[in-house]
Amino acid sequence: MYKFKKISINRHCTEHLYMQLYNSIKDLIINKDIKPHEKLPPIRKLADLLDVNNITVVKAYNLLENNNYVYKKIGSGTFVSDIEDNSYLKGFDGLEGEAYEDIRLMDRGQIEVRENVINFASATPTPHLFPVSDFKEVLNEVLDRDKGLAFGYHDSKGYSPLREYIVKYLEFYKINTSIESIQIISGAQQGIDIISKALLKHGDSVIVECPTYTGAIAAFESRGVKMLKAPITRDGIDLNILEDYIERYNPKLIYTMPNFQNPTGYSYSTNTKKGLLELASKKGLIIIEDDYLNDLNFYTDENITLKSMDKNENVIYIKSFSKIFMPGLRLGFLIVPINLNNEILIAKQTSDISTSSLIQRAFDLYLRKGIWKRHITYMKKIYKERFDTMVQSLENNLPEETTFLKPMGGINFWIGLAPGFSANELYSQSINKDIAFIPGGVFYPGNSESNFFRLSIADVYPDDIKKGIEILSEAIIKYYERSNIRPQRKSSYRPIL
């Protein structure tokens, strides 16, 4: 307890008491005054020690948990997370049978969904949304026009008319670049992989948002690098933690999704984006910006990319065409700072020589004919209806103790069970009722347990969203009721009338 005695709470300061407490404990964690897996004092004890209300401590602990500084174990208490943990083997203890197998599969980026299951797990668009007939037309045109050439090997950098057109296409997104910087890739996953191959060696450190995209965890893991976890909040990552990591570990790069992050759906504020760029520029840090969903900005205009503000060439930008066009194209591109061009090109060559010539030529025509703009408008309309239905269903049905921050766009929703409850356990119950989602532990390097889980709207129709969220909410209520532990209410005061 003696470490907590040092905490001083200023009652005359305008900052809320729980925020002061949150920041003080956060500092103790970051400075390693309290060690990973060490238990925090029980709520009442700390409240007595600091002469504050129990609710102040509850709020501070909840915020620490939401930002991944601590984790809770049912019946045992609150423990400090190991935010620099470098062990990736996950236990998934306590889960047996099909549910266990499902979650292990998800951890490897796969999912097997039975018929009749309402699938909130998959982030792959419903196939009937794919622009198949438009694509058939451009494919036929390319075959008539280019004949055998469409099936030859290609320059590893990519088909130059496509690279040239991408430079124009990027003007629409206010990104100024040149054809030399465009590297065609076979999907964003390959982008992450070849950047890792080109720039990282065993033992290097990289910073990842926490939680983050499982495919990135796997790519970094395969390089044997140390992942430093930067907790993600509603405004993006905490720049103080970032600076601290840079100073202590000299990381090679940071992997980010500044808009509609996967899995949380949160976006960095413009200030955080600017702060990140400034820091990267000052410290010579490479930023990977994974832009997999930027177009789905339903309720914000702040979805500006880091790349469009990158004056000092710190950003490697990755664009995926999977979510907005078709994942099976296996097509995307990088914008690479000129000084890294060669290393990235060599890594691409050794990965798959080049991306399919036929697909590059067809997509080039698809862009040049302007069909992409029409398709994006169509996809935005479909997804917005699903997004609004999801928000409304969550607001109407989720039990009060369950948290959810409405994102401003995208396809992912990050839901928090009451502290101490397990999303893995909820999964094993809800899959029996034909509802699938992804338990949060899958998105944390080295962690298998979380009270959070991800719901995606990519592969569900509005009617199924309504029905699915009702069933899921019912399962959550039952889970709370069955447990001996009362979920802590959301810390807000209510009238007793």
Ligand SMILES: Cc1ncc(COP(=O)(O)O)c(C=O)c1O
């Ligand atoms: C954040 C993020 N990056 C990259 C990818 C992989 O995209 P692609 O299909 O272009 O390889 C995904 C796929 O879900 C993703 O969510």
